[in-house]
Amino acid sequence: MESTPSPTVATPETGLTPAEVGRLRADFPLLTQTPGLVYLDSGATSQKPRCVFxxxxxxxxxxxxxxxxxxxxxxxxxxxxxxxxxxxxxxxxxxxxxxxxxxxxxxxxxxxxxxxxxxxxxxxxxxxxxxxxxxxxxxxxxxxxxxxxxxxxxxxxxxxxxxxxxxxxxxxxxxxxxxxxxxxxxxxxxxxxxxxxxxxxxxxxxxxxxxxxxxxxxxxxxxxxxxxxxxxxxxxxxxxxxxxxxxxxxxxxxxxxxxxxxxxxxxxxxxxxxxxxxxxxxxxxxxxxxxxxxxxxxxxxxxxxxxxxxxxxxxxxxEVGMDRVAAWEEHLGARMAAGLAGIDGVRLIGPAGVERIGTATFAVEGVHPHDVGQFLDSRGVAVRVGHHCAQPLHRTLGVTATTRASTYLYNTEDDVDALLSAVADVRGFFGVTP
Ligand SMILES: Cc1ncc(COP(=O)(O)O)c(C=O)c1O
CATH class of the missing domain: 3.40.640.10 (Type I PLP-dependent aspartate aminotransferase-like (Major domain))
Known part of the structure; x- marks a missing residue:
């Protein structure tokens, strides 16, 4: 009988295993010392492992x-x-x-x-x-x-x-x-x-x-x-x-x-x-x-x-290996994109079917990105909102601002799921009905 791969086994698609990521996180004091923090703003700046300071x-x-x-x-x-x-x-x-x-x-x-x-x-x-x-x-x-x-x-x-x-x-x-x-x-x-x-x-x-x-x-x-x-x-x-x-x-x-x-x-x-x-x-x-x-x-x-x-x-x-970092982030990015695409009133920004790193940018219909960001923050999820220092691109996309969730090697599948569950509640919280 064929066995189902254990979720803790790295595949070429995931690069790292969830267990390895769990161990890596212990090297990042800010992550371990901030209970409930889901840090998805590494595109702005990353957290630092202890060995750096x-x-x-x-x-x-x-x-x-x-x-x-x-x-x-x-x-x-x-x-x-x-x-x-x-x-x-x-x-x-x-x-x-x-x-x-x-x-x-x-x-x-x-x-x-x-x-x-x-x-x-x-x-x-x-x-x-x-x-x-x-x-x-x-x-x-x-x-x-x-x-x-x-x-x-x-x-x-x-x-x-x-x-x-x-x-x-x-x-x-x-x-x-x-x-x-x-x-x-x-x-x-x-x-x-x-x-x-x-x-x-x-x-x-x-x-x-x-x-x-x-x-x-x-x-x-x-x-x-x-x-x-x-x-x-x-x-x-x-x-x-x-x-x-x-x-x-x-x-x-x-x-x-x-x-x-x-x-x-x-x-x-x-x-x-x-x-x-x-x-x-x-x-x-x-x-x-x-x-x-x-x-x-x-x-x-x-x-x-x-x-x-x-x-x-x-x-x-x-030491971790950049190919494994890339594969893990791609895995998280795909999970985010699939999850966000399944939430009513959420639009993923950017072309479909192209290679990307573990970043997802989206708009929630009827809710300003700054409100989205604040609501997500109230649920412990840190993302970036605004024009991300790319005003001309936003103008062409037809929006003034967006919400961006960006992962790094220390993010977990649970982080992604916390984002998805919070995003799913945004429109309800702001009373936006379909
Ligand atoms: C693509 C890109 N280029 C340039 C910069 C500028 O980086 P820094 O502010 O560290 O100089 C950023 C920062 O967000 C960036 O994402």
Whole structure:
């Protein structure tokens, strides 16, 4: 007789087992110390395992000193830990050490490229920086589903240089119109900036199609990895992008730390954005020579403890295995989507039948998302409501705001069921009748 698989056995579809997730949760003090909390807002920021703040605490207690400066042993130890963190995080995304620049978050990483292009456009960086010089007639292409962090820096760059900003549109149900790449990305396109995973819909972009089109016209590719690096195995070399930005706080790491990946030859040709101490070789009263990447982009005293915390976070994720994290979240996402689709008056937002991470965005007919969020909160379920820093996408979807539930490796099937049961009660609570 065929046996039914035990629910505690991981299958390739689920990646982790519920029992493993239960054990993982014990590593997250906020989850264990907040009875009744169903945290479904990891798309905004993730919870952190104990090893992350222990790593930071250990650094402050044993090795705190300014890096790349002092001649004393403590400074050497701090520098070693700081650079070891870089190696760990670079390896996590398949990059080499000198291709990973620390920033405070993804927003700063994206602005770094935009301002470096501005500086090149003003003539800084000489011939080597020609690749980054923009002017009237040049085009920057984004998509209509971008987070404001990967839209406004490009709008501003266009204003500063006279370049034109265009975009790949989405349909009114939120599908990215990849077939528009051919006509929107042209010989005039210099930069193609796009998100790997939509922070609103959780949908995964066909990176290969974007990279192929950018290569065909000689444009630089900038990938926003904010919602992919925490949830999927990501290898920048396999993706073949020129740049990628991501934030530590969304991937179990501390706030205040993010990173920019860039191909070595591009980073070394790009003029710096922030200038000051620690990023130079020689300075006179008239001018300065800059260090090679990554240091040329790390002016001033850095976020040392946060890099060490982020290294602990990627160590944790590596130990679990990103393929298993992705499979578990996909499993939870499918459970959420199926459950939400079965609730009267609830509309799932986004295209059907496409690959996505464990995120579900929805609208409850007759109830404002902020009321939905407050009601869910009264039931212990933490979700995000609003435009999720993607106003243009919401405009195209025909809504001003939505409710987003986003999972991570520590979420359980019970979390999903708690969300579903609370959502099922929303319309009744607000007296909305079918
Ligand atoms: C897709 C995407 N890009 C960029 C960002 C900006 O990240 P941060 O605020 O950490 O800079 C976010 C944050 O929500 C995001 O989801």
């Amino acid at each position: 222990e790593a930071e605490q250990h650094y402050y207690e044993r090795a705190n000193a300014a890096v790349h400066r002092g001649a004393h042993s403590l400074a050497v130890e701090a520098t070693d830990q700081y650079e070891a963190a870089r190696t760990a995080v670079a390896r996590f995304i398949g990059a080499d050490d000198d291709e990973l620049v620390w920033t405070s978050n993804a927003t700063e990483a994206l602005n770094l490229i935009a301002y470096a292009c501005s500086n090149a456009s003003a003539g800084r960086g000489g011939e080597a920086a020609e690749r980054f010089r923009l002017g009237p007639g040049d085009e920057i292409v984004v998509t209509e589903q971008e987070h404001h962090a990967n839209l406004i820096p490009w709008q501003e760059l266009a204003f500063r240089t006279g370049a034109t900003l265009t975009y790949i549109p989405v349909t009114t149900d939120g599908a990215l119109q990849v077939d528009r790449l051919e006509d929107v990305v042209t010989e005039r396109t210099r930069i193609l900036a796009f998100t790997h995973v939509s922070n609103v819909l959780g949908t995964i972009t066909d990176v290969a199609a974007f990279v192929a089109r950018a290569r065909a016209v000689g444009a630089l590719t900038v990938l926003d990895g904010c919602q992919s690096v925490p949830h999927l195995p990501v290898d920048v070399k396999a993706l073949d992008v020129d740049f990628m930005a991501f934030s530590g706080h969304k991937m179990l790491g501390p706030t205040g730390i993010g990173a920019l990946y860039g191909r070595r030859e591009l980073l070394n040709a790009m003029p710096p954005f922030l200038t000051g101490g620690s990023m130079i070789t020689t300075v006179t009263m008239e001018r300065a020579e800059f260090l090679p990447a990554p240091n040329r982009f790390e002016a001033g005293t850095q976020r040392i403890a946060q890099t060490i915390g982020l290294a602990a976070a990627v160590g944790y994720l590596d």
